[in-house]
Amino acid sequence: MPDNKTAFKVVNQxxxxxxxxxxxxxxxxFADDWNPPRMLIGRLLYSPHAHARIKKIDTSAAERVPGVAAVLTYKNTPRIRHTTAGQGFPEPSPYDSLIFDDKMRFAGDRVAAVAAETAEAAQEALSKIKVDYEVLPAVFDILDAAKDGAPVIHDEDDAKNIPDAKHNICAAYALDIKDHEWYSTADAVIEQTYKxxxxxxxxxxxxxxIAYFDADGRIVLRSSTQVPFHVRRIVAQSLGIEVRRIRVIKPRIxxxxxxxQEVFLDQACAALLLAAKRPVKMELSRKEVFVSSRTRHPAVIRLKTGVKKDGKITDLDLAITLGNGAYGAHALTVMMCSGSHTMPLYQAQNNKFTGRTVYTNLPVAGAYRGYGATQGFFALESQMDMMAEAIGMDPVEFRLKNYIKQGQGSPIFKAMGEGREGVEQVMQSCGLERCIEEGLKASGWREKRELYKKQAGAKRRGIGCACLMQGSGIPEVDMASATIKMNEDGSFNLLIGAADLGTGSDTVLAQIAAEVLGVRHCDILVYSSDTDLTPFDVGAYASSTTFISGNAVRKTAENVKTMILSVAAKILNEKPENLRLEGGRVVAASGISCPLSEVANTSLYYHDQHQIIASASHTATTSPPPFSAHCAEVEVDTETGAVAVLNYVAAxxxxxxxxxxxxxxxxxxxxxxGLSFALTEELEFNAAGAAKNAGFxxxxxxxxxxxxxxxxxxxSTYEPAGPFGAKSVSEIGINGPQPALANAIYNAVGVRLTEPPFTPDKVLAAIRAKR
Amino acid sequence: MTKISSYYLPATVREAASRLSKPGAAVIAGSTLAARNLPAGTMAAVDLRSLPLKYIKADAKGLHLGACATFSDILDSKTACAWAGGILRSAAFKVSSQLIRNMATVGGNIARPMPYNHLPPVFAALDAKVLVAAKGKTAYYQFGELAGKPLADTLGKKALIVEVLLPAATKNMRGVFEKFSKAPSMWESYALVAAALAFKNGVCSGAGVALGAAVPRVVRLAAVEAALIGSPVTEKTAGAAVSAAPDGLELGAQREYKRELLPVLIRRAIIAAAREDK
Amino acid sequence: MTAVRKTAKAISLTAENGIFSIEAAVNGVRGSWRVGAEDTLLSALRANGWKGVKRGCDTGECGSCTVLVDGTPELACLKLAVSAHGREITTIEGLGSPAEPHPLQEAFVEAGAVQCGFCIPGMILVSKALLDKNPEPSETQIRHALDGNLCRCTGYVKQVEAVRLAAGKIKNREVRRAGQ
Incomplete structure (x- = not known):
């Protein structure tokens, strides 16, 4: 059994x-770098109103514009409620969306689509679509949206899985693990609201x-997507056609x-293809991406915690309200992750989580790196510093006293998964303490904390930290599979459903295969994310690819290895158990060997001919978290409110x-x-719910x-459940900067900021308020 | 987008002005704004890139910046970078994108009053003159007279900026350009401050202090300038000079914050400009 | 010594049925081009097969459409296609190919500076112009030169390293050439 002392040949290189x-x-x-012949341009018409019913829509003038091939509205598209969330079936998000609806729920919601020869013709057609709206009162504030009397955003009778549509609640969840009377043992109780x-x-x-027909009339979608298999299924569902009629190909993204991780453009594009009977391309403009694709959920978090003088966290009560905007994609799962991926980090005795996600008449939220944990950690890691201060303890020491250690579990893991119950798990790998140690060392933490105790002048420096965990895939839900076949020259084709969105998963998975097969990573020819040719994979989300797809690849490679050794055994006249794969050869314990090409040619041409090929799947029973410690050093200008980040270390x-x-x-x-999310990013809206700054x-x-x-x-640590000890890593880093900077700013100027982004005007106002 | 039917690349200012004088003609200088925003009905685009207006040269009159010189050209010119304590260099350096610095021109930066443009506060503070070919003649105008309105409104649609002249007297002024924004490479800033000071025997003998971004049109802070002249510049005198600075200014959004911010920024710019050992 | 400046010749281009015929060189190949009067340089280049020029925002704010115009990095989405008349345009494809990559392309690969890759053509072209002018730039100079090319994947950390690595490669190549 390999461990972290094993010298890998390809893995960890x-x-x-x-x-x-x-x-x-x-x-x-990329998607638009190949266009089929006779391709049309598809464009969308958006609602100017935040909340309105379409009383009348007349597309006749639009249809007559020269070059227009199709115009679609709610009148001529299937009315099948679905979710656009790219999640495993059955999706834990409300079925509240249509390709086109007769009710508009945000400024930027879709009224109609046009396919035309040129962008100009499409634009002209859009301008000629006549719409009569009945404008309805709208609600934008996420707390107001759930109050009695707020406008009901989803009043349709064919939506499914909305817990309380009358109060605009699209997801609700509560957890209460009580060990003792709340706050009865606490020496200090802190309650704070964060936004x-x-x-x-x-x-x-x-x-x-880009949607086009293949030679047999099947729909092919060339899509910039993280979730090709969910695209296929959801497009089939929303159009009321069979999955077999659709092929989804993901090019470079x-x-x-x-x-x-969202299926909202593909079905509209497919619908235009079916109507126009010619290929159609839909490419969103930058403004459309900002307003009419997906966003991060805004949130209000009320966190109440109890702590003892000796540093034990006794009570942890997290209540969160998230805004999903006009539709409920990822409503339940993001909300649950804000607790399931944060609360287990510290071993509190009482744990309570109350979550709800609400509809508002604003752009639609969805999956965004961090996925609820980002919002949760801003609150939790800010409050850790507040608790430490309340009991007079150093914030690092306080975290070291409470964090989950190797061998420990948390009742939260079993109770809360992502959209459902979770799985019990115990940390088999946890290097948080070393992350903290290395992070503090590299950032000069101790010296700086000392140095910054006494400062004068308008500019004040501070240093703050945050500790984090995430997950590695969704246990018992996410599934990945792989196929590997062998070629004459000892190269291998690796067919994987996993989606490389620039993360490098093609390479990582090739490295895993190469490690097992004893070859170089460039001997593995990767083809990924084609629903006709590659086996199933849920897609790139939940930090699942390395951990789950990686294990599927490892298993597949092991199966291929068994087949190779079986053929080689006959070539070398050795028992398979005496053979190993190394350097592109099969090597016997005795020292004799043959190249992989000889094995391949034997199996393909000479004797007992068969294709050396195998497939395997993997689901996980755990979701082992990666861990991280961040240290941020800032300089706050107390006369202008400007926050300059001097140094940022993430271990x-x-x-x-x-x-x-x-x-x-x-x-x-x-x-x-995470840094620009903390300091400058915010999508802003005017009084009518229209985005004010939808551009770079x-x-x-x-x-x-x-x-x-x-x-x-x-x-490095070693996670026994992961391929060669690996966990996933792509999300966790984004969760650190908001709390680390908030803590650093507090260290610098004694002001606790709870509403990012920390722009100069807000920082200055807080400094003034403190005086 | 407007479909033009003619594209001209004139070789002389006279030809450019002549092309512009025909109906339906519009200017393209650096192509950072005009090309994608041609007025409806434009039939001919007049591209200035072949004009001999990319020069940056100093003579007895002062520093001449050809209207087609770009921000990158300014940064490449030792003379321009050294002028007035580096105020021009700083303004060019802080333009938020290398691509824009390569494309945007001196003339284009002042032809329309865009509040976030960097050169207007500098030219206002330095009492720049603008050489314009308009109405059949070529003449210098004070930048202050032209700023705040599109050039086309003041001098007619056919007006063509030929150069901007920074007077010789500004060469050895000590100048500073500050940009305060949420991030250094954000084009929208809270405030742009250009401060240029002249000294005689340790006493401030001349001052140009101009504000951009925080206000819709660039503005000279005459009261601040008057308060500085006649005394040495210290933290105290600078603080006193700027205290009334936000009064009477149209601050627009976030005015409470700007009211607090502006005296700080302007004071700091003045102090920085006054430092001898720059 | 002041360079002798050539006086340019005046040029007039007229569109026929909304199409301009222009002469331009793209990646070293001079030729005639028919471009729509409304076309941007970005859409014309992509329509002519130069897919390495990317459309990230179409408003000049992300840098993905960067091309070299007579060696200077500019935003193709802000320029009319007709303005390419008489110019030499270089796209990423003109710098090198997988068979014969430019040192910058090699360096970006080796430094791990390529994630999704969408911003990379623009980044590399701007870096080329930087290194042409300033063969040994400091980190600040590199960051300042790249400030108009947005990347959401990398945090720019390995990209800055890649430019430094490329500077070293180019220097070594020239030292070797000089020694030959």
């Missing part, structure tokens, strides 16, 4: 990502789908971060890092996203010159 060169040379193809903001993923490639452990360079890159990117000019994400020094320190 910084090999080049297989697709990097093609991407760097501009030869790798996190609307944000958008800003993947550089806008959502793009230009980022997703959760915004492409993270993900078991064995299959490819350390890729793991670091994931973490760097997640941290930077007004919605600021950091560029190279804005980026402070960021250091990712990768540490």
């Amino acid at each position: 910084r090999v080049n990502k297989l697709d990097s060169l093609g991407l760097a040379c501009g030869t790798a193809e 996190t903001q609307y944000a958008q993923h800003c993947a550089l490639e806008p959502h793009t789908v 230009g980022g997703g971060f959760g915004s492409k 993270v452990e993900c078991g064995t890092a299959i490819n350390p360079a890729l793991a670091e890159g994931q973490n760097d990117g997640a941290v930077l996203n 000019r007004g919605y600021k994400i950091f560029g190279a010159y804005d980026t402070p020094p960021i250091k990712t320190i990768l540490l």
